[in-house]
Each structure stands twice: as structure tokens, then as C-alpha cells.
Amino acid sequence: MPIKRSVLANLESGRRTTVSVSEVLVLAAALEIPPVLLLFPVGYSETHEALPGKSMQPMDAVDWFGGRLETPWSGRVTQNAMWHYRKHRTTTRRLRDKLLQREEARKELAVMEYEQEMVARRMDEATAALEAARAEYMEYLTVTGLTPDSGELPPEVAAARERMEIFTQEAMDARRMLATIKYSKSHLRSLDEQIETLSSELEKLRIDIRDRGWILPQLSDDVYGVLEARRLARADEAEPELP
Numbered sequence: 001m002p003i004k005r006s007v008l009a010n011l012e013s014g015r016r017t018t019v020s021v022s023e024v025l026v027l028a029a030a031l032e033i034p035p036v037l038l039l040f041p042v043g044y045s046e047t048h049e050a051l052p053g054k055s056m057q058p059m060d061a062v063d064w065f066g067g068r069l070e071t072p073w074s075g076r077v078t079q080n081a082m083w084h085y086r087k088h089r090t091t092t093r094r095l096r097d098k099l100l101q102r103e104e105a106r107k108e109l110a111v112m113e114y115e116q117e118m119v120a121r122r123m124d125e126a127t128a129a130l131e132a133a134r135a136e137y138m139e140y141l142t143v144t145g146l147t148p149d150s151g152e153l154p155p156e157v158a159a160a161r162e163r164m165e166i167f168t169q170e171a172m173d174a175r176r177m178l179a180t181i182k183y184s185k186s187h188l189r190s191l192d193e194q195i196e197t198l199s200s201e202l203e204k205l206r207i208d209i210r211d212r213g214w215i216l217p218q219l220s221d222d223v224y225g226v227l228e229a230r231r232l233a234r235a236d237e238a239e240p241e242l243p
Helices: 005-014 021-031 059-067 081-144 155-211 221-238
Strands: 048-051 054-056
Touching: 048 059, 054 059, 081 155, 081 221, 155 221
Parallel strands: none
Antiparallel strands: 048 054
């Protein structure tokens, strides 16, 4: 809806003192600002008479206008349609984020589990080799009468100590890998629990929206798949067993 230059001139001169809602939206779009900033002086005044005889902080007026407050002077959050749809959008976004995180965690864990047996075997081999190298090293020290703090060690003693250090590092690397796999499994379980909680919250919210006679927001395929899987699981549990 274009605004005529004469309308703008009348507004600027004060000959016209009212603006329609559609004109507010057009002006806000032209100025590239939220429409609410044309209604309440956020950042320019500590208080504002948003209603006749009712002064309030501009941000309280913004929250009221945006449906976050029941009234700007009560401070109570109202669970109206805007609250429900805003909560639905936030919960859906959080659920999608957790689903993506779980997918990535599953891929990473699958790679690590594929290597887990090899890592465990490498740790066992490194541990056994370490014990053998340590025994060899201590035997060299006993035979030669040297100590670890002695100066330059004979080649065979230095080689034994070097092998011991190598196997020590290999065993430590393998242990770290196994610890990472354990943590990844725990992290994946945590994501499953968070997804379960968010899915339950979203289901209850959608039931509330439907019962109030409002239009149910559309769901992305991944979120719909999760809710549908939960519905089918409940249906299977409720189905009586055949004699």
C-alpha cells in the first residue's frame, strides 16, 4: 500500500494526527525498523503514555503490544494465542537442534565403535609391550648398576627406555580413545532424554492449541517423524495382547 506524499506532508506538518495500522506497517518497512518502534519511544524516553492516563516504561508497552504481558501494569504473563504460538516455535526449534546434534553424535559414535575393538586390542598389546620393556629396562639397570639419573646410558639401556616411553604413549592414547567412546555414549543418552522431554512438551502444547480451536502450526518432516513415532509407540503399548 503506497503512501501519498501529501499524507506524509500532512503528518509532518501536524495537520493530520492519526495514522492507520497499514500506514504504520508501510512506514516501518520503508524505515527498515520494527513497527512497534513507531508506537513506543524505546531508547528515547524512560516513560510513555501508551494509554490515556497510563504511563509505563516503553519496553513494558512493547511486551504488552507483543502479547508477552497480560497488561503492562500487572506484569503477568498471559497464555494467549501469541504465547502458545511463540512457545510452539521455540520448542520446535530446540527440538530440531537436538535432533541434528543427535544425528551428528550417532555418526561420530558409529565411527568410533567401528574402531573400538581395534583400539582395545592396541591398548592390550601396548600394555603388554610396556611391561616387557619396563622389565627389560630394569634388568639392564640391575646388571649394569646404573640408575635412571645416570649420565649417558649404554645403547641397549637407552633403547629399552625409549621403547618403554613409546609403549606408554600408545597405551595412554588408546585409553583416551576408549574414554572418548564412553563419553560419547553418555552424551548420546543425554540427547535422547532431552529429545524425549521436548517432544512431550511439544505434544502437550499442540493438544492445548487444538483444544482451544486454533490452527495447528505445520511441522518439519524431522519433528513430525519424532511425534508420529511416539504416537505409534503408544498405540502399540495400548493394543491388547491376543490370547
